[in-house]
Amino acid sequence: MDQTKQDEEDYGYDLFPDRNPKDKKQYFAQSLFTFNHKCRVMLQFAMETSPYAKLLLSAMKNSGCKIFKDRHFSCEDCDGTVSGGFDAASSQIVLCQNNIRQQGHMNRVVAHELIHAFDHCRAHVDWFNNYRHLACSEIRAANLSGDCSFYNEAARFNFGLKEHHQECVRGRALRSILAVRKISREQAEKVVDEVFDSCFNDHAPFGRIPHSKKDAKFAYRDYANRDRYYANL
Numbered sequence: 001m002d003q004t005k006q007d008e009e010d011y012g013y014d015l016f017p018d019r020n021p022k023d024k025k026q027y028f029a030q031s032l033f034t035f036n037h038k039c040r041v042m043l044q045f046a047m048e049t050s051p052y053a054k055l056l057l058s059a060m061k062n063s064g065c066k067i068f069k070d071r072h073f074s075c076e077d078c079d080g081t082v083s084g085g086f087d088a089a090s091s092q093i094v095l096c097q098n099n100i101r102q103q104g105h106m107n108r109v110v111a112h113e114l115i116h117a118f119d120h121c122r123a124h125v126d127w128f129n130n131y132r133h134l135a136c137s138e139i140r141a142a143n144l145s146g147d148c149s150f151y152n153e154a155a156r157f158n159f160g161l162k163e164h165h166q167e168c169v170r171g172r173a174l175r176s177i178l179a180v181r182k183i184s185r186e187q188a189e190k191v192v193d194e195v196f197d198s199c200f201n202d203h204a205p206f207g208r209i210p211h212s213k214k215d216a217k218f219a220y221r222d223y224a225n226r227d228r229y230y231a232n233l
């Protein structure tokens with residue numbers, strides 16, 4: 001789960017002038033269609049251009065878990081301010097079309113959820129019974145998706161310390177767990193702390209923490225070239 005704060009621009013639907021009910025109904029149906037269409041277009045763009053998404057998609061393909069856009073992604077309306085989620089039962093990534101309004105936000109949500117999908121593919125994750133598994137994947141998703149990259153944090157006016165990235169990752173992992181499981185904050189904190197070091201230092205498949213799009217591009221290039229040296233022997 002990715003409970004992104006409403007930091008995206010407000011499209012101001014609250015301020016839309018009153019219209020008669022018939023028009024309103026039409027407008028509603030039309031806007032649902034528009035949101036769905038926009039969500040699919042932004043998803044396609046993310047899959048083709050975001051280095052985070054491209055790396056994760058090729059890594060999954062190489063692990064035998066090829067992702068199909070129509071089969072494994074679903075643009076839907078969601079409650080509250082949730083941006084997306086990974087449904088392990090159907091191996092589907094849900095993108096909240098009513099809450100994702102900008103390409104940058106879409107790129108981060110796709111990267112975040114693809115990290116869960118990657119973990120689901122490579123390991124036998126017990127999402128429901130083992131909180132340590134869930135915590136580990138949430139730590140990795142917050143750490144590697146750009147959720148806590150400097151730009152995103154700066155946008156939230158959280159300038160600060162060197163350890164800030166770690167604190168951000170810890171905080172976001174906690175929030176994600178509390179959003180999807182009925183456990184106490186103390187219990188969630190304990191689980192996150194227990195697995196933090198090993199999961200924070202597990203950078204697969206990036207090989208580093210991609211703090212920026214540029215880092216992610218380098219990671220993607222290295223990943224794409226990983227066999228080249230041996231191929232030339």
Ligand SMILES: [Zn+2]
Pocket residue numbers: 001002112116138141176
């Ligand atoms: Zn998550």
